[in-house]
Amino acid sequence: MRPLFVLIKCEMGRAYETAREAVDRIEEVSEIYSISGQYDLLGKFYLAPDQDPGLFVTETVQRLPGVKDTFTLITFNAFSGTGAAR
Structure with missing residues (x-):
């Protein structure tokens, strides 16, 4: 599995609703x-x-x-407290 980070811009007043939908719908x-x-x-x-x-x-x-909009960040490596890439 590889992580993907997505910044999400929401319609005014809908951020919490959108967040709830995301956790309920997206596995x-x-x-x-x-x-x-x-x-x-x-x-x-x-x-x-x-x-x-x-x-x-x-x-x-x-x-x-x-x-309303998204900005996607694709990751390359993850570093932990030991400093080593996983």
């Missing part, structure tokens, strides 16, 4: 955080190695009610 979700700044939510998802991140974002995340 790949790990966490959804409410955040400040240009985006309202930060989603962490785990995709299977053969899963297309572009299709996942456009067909799953962007179709959630209340989503």
